[in-house]
Amino acid sequence: MTKVELSEEEEPPSTTRFISEEEILREYIQDRLDRDKTNLSPRSIEFIQRYFPEATEKDWTSWRWQLKNSAKTIGELSRFLNLSDNEIRPALEINNTLPIRITPYYLSLLDRDNAEQPLRKSMVPVIDEFVAGTGEASDPLSEEHDSPVPNIVHRYPDRVLFLVTGFCSSYCRYCTRSHMVAKDKCHVGIKAWEPALQYIRQHPEIRDVLVSGGDPLTMPDPHIEYLLSRLRAIEHVEIIRIGTKVPAVLPQRITRTLVNILRKFHPLFISIHFTHPDELTPEVKEACERLANAGIPLGSQTVLLRGINDDVAVMKKLMQGLLKFRVRPYYLYQCDPILGSAHFRTPVEKGLDIIRGLRGHTTGYAVPQYVVDAPGGGGKIPLLPDYTEGRDGDFLLLKNYQGKIFRYPDFTE
Ligand code: SF4
Incomplete structure (x- = not known):
C-alpha cells in the first residue's frame, strides 16, 4: 500500500476551500464560547489535576491537545496505570506488533488499578498478544487481495x-x-x-x-x-x-x-x-x-x-x-x-x-x-439464532423469544 507522509499542516489545493473566512471565524468563536461554558465532569477535573496540572479547560477540550498528549509508549502508560503482570510493563517493552496510542480523555475512563476493567483491556497491550493462535493472520480478511488500486x-x-x-x-x-x-x-x-x-x-x-x-x-x-x-x-x-x-x-x-x-x-x-x-x-x-x-x-x-x-x-x-x-x-x-x-x-x-x-x-x-x-x-x-422448530403439516413451528412454540400456516406451493 502506498503511503505518503503528510504533515497535518499541509493544505489541499485552494479550490477545495468551501467555507468562507467569515464563516470559519464565526464557527471558531462559537466553538470557543461553547467551550468556555463547558463544565468538565468531576472525573475529567480530577484526572487533569493529577496528570496534567498545567492544562487548562481549553487545552482539555482541544482535540489537537488530546492527540499531542496521548500515551504512545508503555512507559507513558505506566504513568497513568499500575500495570499488571499480564500487561506489558516498561521492563518488558518489546517491539509491539500493534501500536499504542490512547488519548488523555480515554485514559481518564480507565481504572488505574484494575487491569480487568473492560475499557482498559481493549486498549492496553498484554503478553497474550504475542501468542499466535490457529487460523490467525495479519490480514485475515484478505483486504490486500481485493485491492485493485492502493487504498x-x-x-x-x-x-x-x-x-x-x-x-x-x-x-x-x-x-x-x-x-x-x-x-x-x-x-x-x-x-x-x-x-x-x-x-x-x-x-x-x-x-x-x-x-x-x-x-x-x-x-x-x-x-x-x-x-x-x-x-x-x-x-x-x-x-x-x-x-x-x-x-x-x-x-x-x-x-x-x-x-x-x-x-x-x-x-x-x-x-x-x-x-x-x-x-x-x-x-x-x-x-x-x-x-x-x-x-x-x-x-x-x-x-x-x-x-x-x-x-x-x-x-x-x-x-x-x-x-x-x-x-x-x-x-x-x-x-x-x-x-x-x-x-x-x-x-x-x-x-x-x-x-x-x-x-x-x-x-x-x-x-x-x-x-x-x-x-x-x-x-x-x-448469523441468527434458529427460531424454527420444524413443521407440523402445513404449519411451520416457530419459537418466540420466551421459548414458546407457535404455529404459522405456511402453505407450500
Ligand atoms: S479498530 Fe478502528 S479505531 Fe480501533 S485501531 Fe483499528 S482502525 Fe483504529
Whole structure:
C-alpha cells in the first residue's frame, strides 16, 4: 500500500476551500464560547489535576491537545496505570506488533488499578498478544487481495472501502487493520488518494463509498472536506459512509466546524465503533448529538470481545444507551482472527446467545446484526439464532423469544 507522509499542516489545493473566512471565524468563536461554558465532569477535573496540572479547560477540550498528549509508549502508560503482570510493563517493552496510542480523555475512563476493567483491556497491550493462535493472520480478511488500486478494497459489487489514513487517535488491541495502522502519524495524504478516486470515477457501478482507515475523522478539516468534495463530485456515488471511533475516544474532535463541513455532503452516514457502555459519557453524548443534529444518520459497530462485552446485560446496556445517544445499533462483529487475538475471541455461540438475549427482550432498534467477516475475503455473513422448530403439516413451528412454540400456516406451493 502506498503511503505518503503528510504533515497535518499541509493544505489541499485552494479550490477545495468551501467555507468562507467569515464563516470559519464565526464557527471558531462559537466553538470557543461553547467551550468556555463547558463544565468538565468531576472525573475529567480530577484526572487533569493529577496528570496534567498545567492544562487548562481549553487545552482539555482541544482535540489537537488530546492527540499531542496521548500515551504512545508503555512507559507513558505506566504513568497513568499500575500495570499488571499480564500487561506489558516498561521492563518488558518489546517491539509491539500493534501500536499504542490512547488519548488523555480515554485514559481518564480507565481504572488505574484494575487491569480487568473492560475499557482498559481493549486498549492496553498484554503478553497474550504475542501468542499466535490457529487460523490467525495479519490480514485475515484478505483486504490486500481485493485491492485493485492502493487504498481501495472492492469486494462487494456496488460499493468500495476507501482506506484514507493509517492513523487512529487510539489503537484498539483487536484491530482488524493492525497490518496497516501505524505507530505514529502516518496520514496517507491527498496526493496518494488520487488513484483511488480515479478508480471510483471509472467504475459507475460504485454507488456507495465507505471511508475508513485508520480513522478518517483524525484528519484535519481541510483534508476531510477535500476528500468528501471529490467523492461527492462523482455522479454515480449515491451515498458516502464514514467509519470512525473518534466520537467514543476523542469526542472533542466533533467541533461545530467539522460538523458544518460534514453536513454539506449528504447523504452521509457515520458508523461509530463502540465497545462498552462505560464509553457512553456526557462528552460522547454531546458529540453524537452534534452529528445527529446535522442530519447525519448514526449507526454503531461493536466487536464481540471476551471478558469485555460478551455478556447479555452489558450488551443490552450498550445498545440501549446508544439509542439514547441517537445512534442506531448496526453491526455486532465476531472478532476477526488477527495475530494474537485468541484471548479476545469468543465462540460464535456466545454471539448467538447475546442476540437471543436481546431479540424480543428489548426494542428491535437495539438489536444489531451479528456477523462473521469470513476469513479469506468472503465478506460479512449474518448469523441468527434458529427460531424454527420444524413443521407440523402445513404449519411451520416457530419459537418466540420466551421459548414458546407457535404455529404459522405456511402453505407450500
Ligand atoms: S479505531 Fe478502528 S482502525 Fe483504529 S485501531 Fe480501533 S479498530 Fe483499528
